[in-house]
Amino acid sequence: MKFCSNCGATVALRIPPGDTLPRHVCPSCGSIHYQNPKIVVGAIPEWEDRILLCRRAIEPRHGFWTLPAGFMENAETTAEGAARETLEEACARIEVGELFTLINVPHISQVHIVHRARLLDLEFAPGEESLEVALFAEEDIPWQDIAFRTIAMTLRHYFEDRRHGNFRFHTGSIALPPFSDSP
Amino acid sequence: MKFCSNCGATVALRIPPGDTLPRHVCPSCGSIHYQNPKIVVGAIPEWEDRILLCRRAIEPRHGFWTLPAGFMENAETTAEGAARETLEEACARIEVGELFTLINVPHISQVHIVHRARLLDLEFAPGEESLEVALFAEEDIPWQDIAFRTIAMTLRHYFEDRRHGNFRFHTGSIALPPFSDSP
Numbered sequence: 001m002k003f004c005s006n007c008g009a010t011v012a013l014r015i016p017p018g019d020t021l022p023r024h025v026c027p028s029c030g031s032i033h034y035q036n037p038k039i040v041v042g043a044i045p046e047w048e049d050r051i052l053l054c055r056r057a058i059e060p061r062h063g064f065w066t067l068p069a070g071f072m073e074n075a076e077t078t079a080e081g082a083a084r085e086t087l088e089e090a091c092a093r094i095e096v097g098e099l100f101t102l103i104n105v106p107h108i109s110q111v112h113i114v115h116r117a118r119l120l121d122l123e124f125a126p127g128e129e130s131l132e133v134a135l136f137a138e139e140d141i142p143w144q145d146i147a148f149r150t151i152a153m154t155l156r157h158y159f160e161d162r163r164h165g166n167f168r169f170h171t172g173s174i175a176l177p178p179f180s181d182s183p
Numbered sequence: 184m185k186f187c188s189n190c191g192a193t194v195a196l197r198i199p200p201g202d203t204l205p206r207h208v209c210p211s212c213g214s215i216h217y218q219n220p221k222i223v224v225g226a227i228p229e230w231e232d233r234i235l236l237c238r239r240a241i242e243p244r245h246g247f248w249t250l251p252a253g254f255m256e257n258a259e260t261t262a263e264g265a266a267r268e269t270l271e272e273a274c275a276r277i278e279v280g281e282l283f284t285l286i287n288v289p290h291i292s293q294v295h296i297v298h299r300a301r302l303l304d305l306e307f308a309p310g311e312e313s314l315e316v317a318l319f320a321e322e323d324i325p326w327q328d329i330a331f332r333t334i335a336m337t338l339r340h341y342f343e344d345r346r347h348g349n350f351r352f353h354t355g356s357i358a359l360p361p362f363s364d365s366p
Contacts, residue, residue, distance in 0.1 A: 003191035005184040005207075005216070010191075018311055020271070021256065024188075033188070037255050038219050039294060072220050073204065077287035077356050078294065088203070099354050102282060102296075104260035111222060111261065113285075128201055169352040171282050173260050 006031045037109040041081035042069025042151070043117040044158055045094045050135035051158070052119055054089045056147055057131045064147035067114060067154065068092070082115045090133045092124035101157060103150045104173040112150040116158075116167065138162075149174050189214040220292040224264035225252025225334070226300040227341055228277045233318035234341070235302055237272050239330055240314045247330035250297060250337065251275070265298045273316040275307035284340060286333045287356040295333040299341075299350065321345075332357050 001024045004011050009028035016023055016032050024033040044067055045052040053065045068086040072078065079096040086094050094117040103112045126133050136142075138159050146152040153172060161167045184207045187194050192211035199206055199215050207216040227250055228235040236248045251269040255261065262279040269277050277300040286295045309316050319325075321342050329335040336355060344350045 001188040003186055003188050005186050005188045005194075008186035008191050008193075011188075034254065035257055036221050037257055037259075039222065071217065072294075074218055074220055074292040075289050076220075077289050078285070078354075079287075080289070099285060099352075102261070102285065104262075106258050106260050106263075109257040111255075169282075171261075 001033055001035075004029060004031055005033065035109075037106075037111055039072040039078070039081075040069055040110055040112045040150075041072045041078045041085060042067045042112070042114045042154075043082040043086045043094055043096060044100065044114060044154070045086055045090070045092060045117045045119040047119040047122070047135055050137050051155075052086075052090055052092060052124065053134060053136055053141075054126070054130040055132045055134075056129065057126070058129045061147035063131065064145050065142050066147040066151050069112070069114065069151070072113075078113050079115055082117065086117065087127075089127045089130050090124045091127050092133070093120040094118060095120060098167070099169060100167065101150075101154045101170045101172070103153060103171070105150060106173065107176065112148075112154075114151075114154045184216055184218075187212060187214055188216065218292075220289075220294055222255040222261070222264075223252055223293055223295045223333075224255045224261045224268060225250045225295070225297045225337075226265040226269045226277055226279060227283065227297060227337070228269055228273070228275060228300045228302040230302040230305070230318055233320050234338075235269075235273055235275060235307065236317060236319055236324075237309070237313040238315045238317075239312065240309070241312050244330035246314065247328050248325050249330040249334050252295070252297065252334070255296075261296050262298055265300065269300065270310075272310045272313050273307045274310050275316070276303045277301060278303060281350070282352060283350065284333075284337045284353045284355070286336060286354070288333060289356065290359065295331075295337075297334075297337045 004026035007029040011024040070085040072081040097116040187209035190212040194207040253268040255264040280299040
């Protein structure tokens with residue numbers, strides 16, 4: 001950030017009174033421009049014993065597989081965001097279920113939140129950001145070609161819980177990146 | 184947002200190619216300025232059968248009681264944010280435990296996340312944003328003077344789970360505001 005989005009003046013990086021961290025502060029109009037973590041919301045769309053994955057048509061991780069997921073928008077809930085992303089990326093309609101994983105990715109200031117979901121029909125197709133969309137049984141999951149560690153972690157929890165017949169909520173954090181965690 | 188924070192030009196509100204929502208777009212440098220929900224992180228600091236509340240010294244809801252909580256910062260986890268806010272608002276050190284509630288507040292584009300926590304000692308005091316800080320048993324909780332509905336909902340879940348001897352993770356959403364939900 002170089003310019004004040006409120007008045008257009010050049011901003012300075014300084015600690016505002018009463019604060020503890022440097023912020024982009026406007027010396028002209030006094031605006032303080034905070035920067036905060038972003039939420040990525042996604043879904044695990046289930047159809048019988050299979051789940052829906054999308055192969056990415058965009059960077060980062062072009063060509064790799066992921067769950068439908070993306071940046072949460074203003075004025076929506078995590079469940080609404082998961083349904084929207086699934087419609088956008090897989091042209092698929094889901095009934096969103098319980099929250100399943102919340103994984104912190106602090107080195108990129110993101111929190112990844114994934115819901116379980118029920119795929120409502122088989123009318124899915126690649127959206128603009130997907131190369132292909134397909135249902136996978138556990139034994140066919142392309143583990144070496146999963147785009148992001150948070151998604152791989154979510155899928156491991158999912159199949160482990162399913163084997164135990166007991167889905168529960170999982171939290172975790174991911175530290176240094178062996179590959180990109182951006183959604 | 185009126186000006187591009189990257190180049191200082193006047194931004195326009197339009198739907199970028201391949202997108203579905205209007206964004207602040209810079210016609211000069213091409214930057215797209217996304218606006219996304221913010222996360223509020225907090226803690227329920229426990230000491231024996233009591234929990235720590237703070238009385239707010241700032242708006243919104245000046246003078247009302249709340250759990251230590253505030254906007255999550257870049258590069259931290261939800262647990263780190265909960266510990267930081269507890270130190271800032273109550274000068275109290277905690278060991279952060281499991282994630283307890285995640286509550287959507289879509290009309291103000293926030294997600295409120297609260298962890299259970301163990302208060303490590305009784306050396307607490309009001310931080311700059313608090314008028315007073317105190318431990319409350321369940322029968323002494325000032326229910327009529329709780330600052331935010333997400334905090335009241337979290338406290339109700341907490342005491343109900345404690346009565347059943349079984350803490351579990353809760354999610355929910357809050358809709359139209361009878362009073363402010365801003366942290």
